[in-house]
Amino acid sequence: MAEPLFTPEQQKTFDTELAEILTHYPPDRKSAAMLPAVRLLQSLKGWCPPEGLTLVAERLGVTKERAYEVASFYVMYHLKKPGKYVVDVCTNLSCSLRGAESLLGYLEDKLGVHAGESTEQWTLRETECLASCGTAPCLQINEDHFENLTSREKVDAVFAKLK
Amino acid sequence: MTSPAAPAVEKVISRAWGTPHSHTLAEYRKRGGYEALKKALEMAPQAVLEEVKKSNLRGRGGAGFPTGMKWSFVPKDSPKPKYLAVNGDESEPGTFKDRYILEEDPHLMLEGIAIAAWALDVHTCYVYLRGEFKFAAQRLQAAIDEAYREGIFGKKMLGKDFELNVWLVRGAGAYICGEETALLESLEGKKGWPRLKPPFPAVVGLFGCPTVVNNVETLASVPPIFQRGADWYAKLGTEKSGGTRLICLSGSVNRPGVYEISMATTLRQLIEDPDLGGGMPAGRKVKAVIPGGSSAPVLAADELDVALEFEALKVKQTMAGSGGVIVMDDRTCMVRSLWRVARFYAEESCGQCTPCREGTPWQTRLLRKIEEGRGEPEDLEMLLNVATSIAPYPPIGLGTTICALGDAAALPVHSFVARFRAEFEAHIHEKRCPFGDRPWGHFGDWA
Known part of the structure; x- marks a missing residue:
């Protein structure tokens, strides 16, 4: 038998939080809650498994294709299980002018993974502007933000805490 | 040449920033x-x-x-x-x-x-x-x-x-x-x-x-x-635009950051004023400045005596946009820069309108080819042709797509090539990037 999507506690969290989210929208506009609902799913599962998107679609009264369409449009939703840490390095213009390409190269060597690829531990991606241009270069690990990464030592210090 | 000091202005939006518990x-x-x-x-x-x-x-x-x-x-x-x-x-x-x-x-x-x-x-x-x-x-x-x-x-x-x-x-x-x-x-x-x-x-x-x-x-x-x-x-503010403005300064400048300025402040003052940009890093000169986020047409070093204000920038065929000022110095490769900007728009095109969906990756491929020394003489005209098909320029606003992302993707191409054409041609003629493996004029550890 297939494993259930959620543990009982997760299911309870999902139900409670989704019910709260739905109060933000007109009663006949449940499908508007798609982005927060998919975010909630991902916060519980670490990614958006197909059966999770199906559940979201059912709860919001839309087709599962519609849920998949939305989940696949936005880069923050993971349709495949990512590494434990998703490392997003901004290489847009302001960061590149401050060395982001070299920083990315350093991380590829340090983490042993190419940009755009994943291991069990790491998913390394180039990302677009993270609005830290004044404190460039910057990166994001899962949802946490790190700025002013102007030296290898500073990068090493960020990663030293991750196991 | 204007005075290096920016006009004084009362801070309206940023006055509490940095004070204890300003957010409560x-x-x-x-x-x-x-x-x-x-x-x-x-x-x-x-x-x-x-x-x-x-x-x-x-x-x-x-x-x-x-x-x-x-x-x-x-x-x-x-x-x-x-x-x-x-x-x-x-x-x-x-x-x-x-x-x-x-x-x-x-x-x-x-x-x-x-x-x-x-x-x-x-x-x-x-x-x-x-x-x-x-x-x-x-x-x-x-x-x-x-x-x-x-x-x-x-x-x-x-x-x-x-x-x-x-x-x-x-x-x-x-x-x-x-x-x-x-x-x-x-x-x-x-x-x-x-x-x-x-x-x-x-x-x-x-x-x-x-x-x-x-x-x-x-x-x-x-x-x-x-x-x-x-x-x-x-x-x-100015005659047609009230208030102050937040400007986001980034790139090759001594003091990047957010500054609340008078809209009479010029780009040159923004970069040079010791309380604002604080000038260029030692030994470097301004080469180009994007005045309003990467969608705004780029200006060259001799075009900096312009106020960071909607109307004045419009006269220069660029825009005040979102207030994002990006400074590039004389060690920066303009082809590499434009390629990176073009990649952004290709990545972020939503895929709805054909000129943008097809044109933005096409621009990116051509720019990569030129930057990597594989460009043919006709590629530059092709690049401009693709950009024109998404949005002709000047003026701003002739895009062929539902939203302005098409314009935003084409304007950098038009403006970079118009101002730095010789650099694009040098890439093609020399069959390499003249900046070698240092296209970004690197800083600190990342040199």
Whole structure:
């Protein structure tokens, strides 16, 4: 038998939080809650498994294709299980002018993974502007933000805490 | 040549930044917070709207549309509910001001929301915040919760029988959702595909109802107008544009950061003033400056004596945009820079309109080819041809796509090639990047 999507506690969290989210929208506009609902799913599962998107679609009264369409449009939703840490390095213009390409190269060597690829531990991606241009270069690990990464030592210090 | 010192200006939006607990309601109240709302609530909604018109406040999201006029497009007799949608999807490369407003002084924007809601008879407001902004989301949600607790939002507004609910919605990583109709689609729980205009959101917006979409900085500019008066606010600015402006300075400059400046400040002053950009890093000279986020046409080093103001930049065939000023120095390869910018637009094109969906990756491929020394002489004309098919230039605004992302993707190509053509040709003739493996003029450890 297939494993259930959620543990009982997760299911309870999902139900409670989704019910709260739905109060933000007109009663006949449940499908508007798609982005927060998919975010909630991902916060519980670490990614958006197909059966999770199906559940979201059912709860919001839309087709599962519609849920998949939305989940696949936005880069923050993971349709495949990512590494434990998703490392997003901004290489847009302001960061590149401050060395982001070299920083990315350093991380590829340090983490042993190419940009755009994943291991069990790491998913390394180039990302677009993270609005830290004044404190460039910057990166994001899962949802946490790190700025002013102007030296290898500073990068090493960020990663030293991750196991 | 203008004076190196920028004109002095009173800080209106950023004055509390960096002070202890600037983000809390208690500190905001000590600065006179929510007094402007009290004043506005004593006025008739129409008078509030007229005051905003008189202030000459223009939208700070990119297009610079007069805010009072935008508000006045909302039909007064509509039987449908009206909505306010706040655009906090700050993602224009080189732009990071709204994030600071929300992290340092979220109540300033929330008070602006309350005043706008009163003027527009809006009872539901959605703040659409960029998905990546975790810290800003925490600060903003805490501020919203405070405002509910203190009787500002909720069933009554400062004791007056006026209900306003404010909900924070977090995006999920899509630049296009900063386009106002894509933002509305996203708020409706869909992928962010822009809508054809007209109808404009003020008439047919969220859930088919009249909706005003305003940028974070725009709404944060509203309370000062009521604290000090529309005339005072208008006088801070230029003839057609009231108030101060937040500028985001980044790239090759000594003091990158967000600065609140007078709109009479020139680009040169912004870079040189010791209290602003603080000049160029030792041994480097300005080569090019993007004045309003990466979508704005680039200017060359001899074009810096221009005020960072909507009309003045328009005369130069570029734009004030989102206030993102990106400085490139003489060690920067312009082909490499443009390639990176082009990649962004290819990545962020939503795929709806053919010229943009097909043209943006095509531009990227051609630029990569030229940068990697594989360019043919005809590639440069092809590049311009592709850009023209997405959006001819000048002037700005001739794009062939539903939204302005097409224009935004084509304008950098047109403007970079027009000003630095010789550098593109050198790549093709030498069959290599003349900057070798150092196209970015690197800093510090990353040299």
